[in-house]
Structure formats: C-alpha cells, structure tokens
C-alpha cells in the first residue's frame with residue numbers, strides 16, 4: 001500500500017476523493033451506460049472540476065470507463081503552492097519526443113496522426129506469464145490512480161503533471177518473473193511511416209528507443225505506467241497510449257508509446273547511454289551534484305516561466321522523492337552511477 | 339542606373355528585413371505564443387538567426403563576383419554588424435533568461451563548458467571585427483585589415499562547432515547549415531574564386 005511508503009516528506013496520500021462523491025460518480029456512470037456509449041463519449045466523465053478547460057480527447061469507451069473509476073489525487077505534492085500543476089497546453093505542447101522531431105513543439109505538431117487504437121503490448125523475457133495483450137486487457141486488472149508528480153527534464157527544466165495510470169509493480173507481479181529477472185527493458189513503437197523522426201537519415205538514435213530499470217526500481221510504488229493525464233487519456237505527443245513515469249529520474253527515462261516490456265537478466269543499454277554515455281547514464285537519478293557536461297543540474301527552471309522571472313529553483317536530490325527511493329541506492333556511488 | 343537615393347532605400351530595406359525576425363519573435367513572446375519558456379525560445383531562435391546573418395554576410399563577396407551587382411558590397415558592413423547584434427542578444431538571452439542573471443554562475447559557466455567557451459571566442463571575434471568595421475580603422479590598419487577580417491571564416495567554424503556540440507538526437511538541421519557554410523567557404527578557394535567571374539560571363543551570354 002502506498003500509504004505505507006509515504007513518509008511525511010514530500011508526498012502524502014491525501015485528498016482521496018471522498019467516498020460519497022466517488023459513489024455518486026459511479027452511479028452517474030451507471031446511468032450513462034444506460035443512455036448508451038454515445039453519451040459516455042461526450043467527455044463529461046472527467047469527474048474532476050480542475051480539468052474543465054482541458055480539451056476532451058478521443059479515448060475508447062473502455063479507457064473512459066477506467067478513467068472515470070480513477071482513485072483521484074492518490075499522490076499529491078506536499079506543497080501545492082510551490083508545485084503548481086502546469087497548464088495542459090504547456091504539458092502537451094512543449095516536450096521532447098524525438099520520434100516526432102527535435103524541436104520541443106514538434107511532438108504536438110506531428111504526433112496527432114499516430115494510430116493508438118488498437119494497441120498491444122508484449123510482455124516477455126524472464127516471466128512465466130507473458131504474452132501479447134491488448135491495451136484494454138493489459139490495464140483491466142488494476143484501478144487507475146491519479147498521481148501529481150514533478151517531472152524534471154535532464155535539460156534543467158521541470159513541470160508538475162497529474163498522471164493517470166497503474167503501478168508498474170502490479171503489471172510485473174502479474175507477469176510472474178522468474179528468478180533470473182533482474183532488470184526491466186522497455187521499447188517504444190518503431191513505425192517510420194507515422195514517426196517522422198525515425199525516417200530521418202541524420203538521426204543519432206538507433207530506433208527503437210529503449211529504456212530500462214532495475215527490478216527493484218520498477219517495483220517501487222512510485223513507478224507508474226501512465227495512460228492518461230489531466231483527467232483524460234494521454235495526448236499522442238505525451239506518449240500515448242502507454243508510457244512510463246519514474247518521477248525521481250530525469251524525464252528521458254520515462255519512455256513513451258511502449259510496445260514491449262521485457263524482464264531480463266542483463267542490464268539493458270538505454271538509448272541515451274548508447275548515444276552519449278558520458279552525458280547520460282543508466283540510472284539517471286535526478287542529482288543536483290552531478291552536472292551534465294554542458295550545464296549545471298543544481299537548479300531547474302520550473303515551467304511555465306516568463307522573461308522577467310526564469311522561475312529558477314533548487315533541484316532536489318531524487319527530485320524530492322528521496323524518502324521513497326534513496327534506500328534503493330544505499331552504498332552506491334551516485335557520481336559514478338549517474 | 340541606380341541613383342544614391344535607390345541605394346539608400348536598398349540599405350534601409352535590408353535594415354528592416356534584418357530587424358524583422360527580432361520584432362516577430364518579440365511579438366510572439368508578447369502575445370504568449372512562444373511556449374512555456376519564452377527565454378529559451380528567444381535564445382535558440384536568435385542563435386540560429388545569428389548564424390544566418392553570418393552566412394549571408396560571407397555570401398556577399400562571392401555574390402558580387404558572380405553578378406558584379408554593386409548592392410551586395412553596400413550592405414556588407416551592415417550585415418556584419420547585424421551578426422554581432424544577434425550574437426550579443428543571443429548571449430544576453432542566455433545570461434538573462436537561462437541563468438537568471440546569476441553573475442557568479444555566468445562566470446563559472448563561461449570557463450567550464452567547452453561549447454560556451456567556443457561561443458564566447460566567436461562573440462569576441464565578432465566584436466573585434468565590428469569595432470574595426472569603419473573607415474578610420476581601415477585606414478589605420480591598412481594592409482592588415484583584410485587578413486584581420488578573414489578571421490570571420492574562423493568565426494564561422496567556431497559557431498558551427500558550438501552548434502554541433504548542442505545537437506542532441508538528430509544532425510539534420512546542423513548538417514544543412516554545415517553544407518551551406520561549406521558552399522560559401524568553397525567559393526573562397528582560389529580556383530573557384532577565379533571561376534566565378536567567368537561563370538558570370540557565361541551566364542550573361544546564355
């Protein structure tokens with residue numbers, strides 16, 4: 001249970017939707033089902049008022065139902081004044097997703113046509129219970145949780161984003177890893193037809209984009225497999241329909257548009273490590289003491305900012321999630337294993 | 339034939355065209371259309387703008403050879419100074435918007451990061467060329483003026499190196515600028531430089 005690991009530090013399990021509202025929402029949903037799927041698709045299932053200005057997406061019915069059944073505000077920042085949720089337009093309009101281009105506005109420009117329905121995920125490697133799953137079957141056994149996390153990009157900017165998803169640990173447990181499983185390896189879709197960045201002959205990334213976690217990192221309760229944000233499904237540019245969110249690591253670890261999750265014995269070589277091992281490591285834990293060769297990691301620009309106020313704040317070790325994850329690295333030299 | 343008035347209009351036109359991108363980016367920031375990090379938007383756009391200015395400035399001599407049109411030579415100093423202006427604004431964007439005018443950090447970054455050091459040398463070079471882009475300096479420096487201003491080729495190389503070091507995932511954009519730069523520099527190679535006027539004759543006869 002999350003409540004067990006949540007220390008007074010930076011997270012608390014608060015603001016869980018009171019049961020009465022929760023129940024009435026379910027009744028509301030039941031009524032909607034009676035009126036037919038057409039109405040349920042109208043976008044009003046986002047029961048959370050905060051997101052009234054977020055454009056409704058185009059999620060399949062099963063996903064809308066999962067979202068409406070979310071445990072809202074399961075994890076929230078302990079200081080919501082400091083960690084204000086970024087506007088949806090910024091979180092969905094300014095990010096890196098190199099499959100769709102190198103400019104931070106390219107993903108929102110080019111990802112619109114990505115086909116995310118149907119989508120299937122392969123779970124394989126050192127597991128007893130692998131296979132290829134439709135996203136719906138993959139998500140079905142777990143309840144969605146809303147988690148508001150700080151996202152710290154390796155480029156020294158950050159945003160606060162409310163994700164919707166399921167703990168990766170539950171997925172791994174269901175896959176039933178063998179005793180040989182030591183790491184988890186993730187792969188993004190390869191489809192040059194849909195992903196212009198993959199068509200470029202000047203690309204430095206050797207597709208598919210690959211990421212990895214140590215098994216205990218993957219099992220940590222903070223590690224999330226997200227399928228939505230801002231009370232709706234993920235916009236394509238943010239890694240639809242399935243992405244990882246590892247809030248104590250730099251953003252590039254949180255791989256997008258996942259098609260394969262493999263439990264493996266050897267430490268995977270993640271894409272950025274392969275490209276520039278002196279700049280990006282396997283662990284990539286947020287660490288204000290270890291600079292990127294081209295810039296300091298001691299501070300970050302919290303976005304959105306303005307010309308008059310760069311909104312620069314101190315970067316926290318493990319992005320402020322140290323109470324939950326520091327013990328994973330006990331005894332390790334994090335200067336060496338950056 | 340063109341009168342002095344027409345040349346003046348030409349120079350004013352070039353001035354306005356070189357100013358236009360800065361006005362446009364400023365406008366985008368003012369109407370909140372520059373994204374959640376407007377300082378970075380200005381930094382990157384003005385950096386690319388500075389590279390364009392440098393490439394355009396260095397294209398003027400071969401273009402003159404190719405066309406013998408007087409207008410190109412007339413805007414050479416102006417575009418050179420625009421290059422310096424863009425580069426200065428680019429550096430100021432970094433100091434102001436990225437480092438938040440943290441002087442101590444600026445001082446340490448300027449000596450710590452190779453790509454910044456290279457950018458700084460390029461900027462100092464542009465400033466020296468800018469400061470000597472006047473009749474008085476040309477007279478004072480005499481024969482040495484030309485070799486001094488050949489340093490602009492080195493600056494182009496430094497800027498491309500600076501840009502190369504910040505590329506992350508895809509070389510396409512950089513490769514395009516490097517190819518244009520290679521073309522511009524190739525026109526300086528003596529055999530090519532000699533051919534340009536001949537090429538003009540052939541073109542005008544055709």
Ligand code: HEM
Pocket residue numbers: 294381382383385386388389392421424425428429432436454457458459460461497500501504
């Ligand atoms: C003190 C001098 C300079 C500083 C501090 C500086 C700083 C920077 C910074 C911080 C970046 C962005 C790096 C990143 O995104 O990781 C950058 C990129 C760039 N700079 Fe500079 N720079 C300097 C001089 C110059 C000069 C003289 C030029 C050319 C006239 C120039 C052209 C560029 C270009 C073309 C880029 C790439 C923009 C892009 O990626 O879209 N820089 N510079």
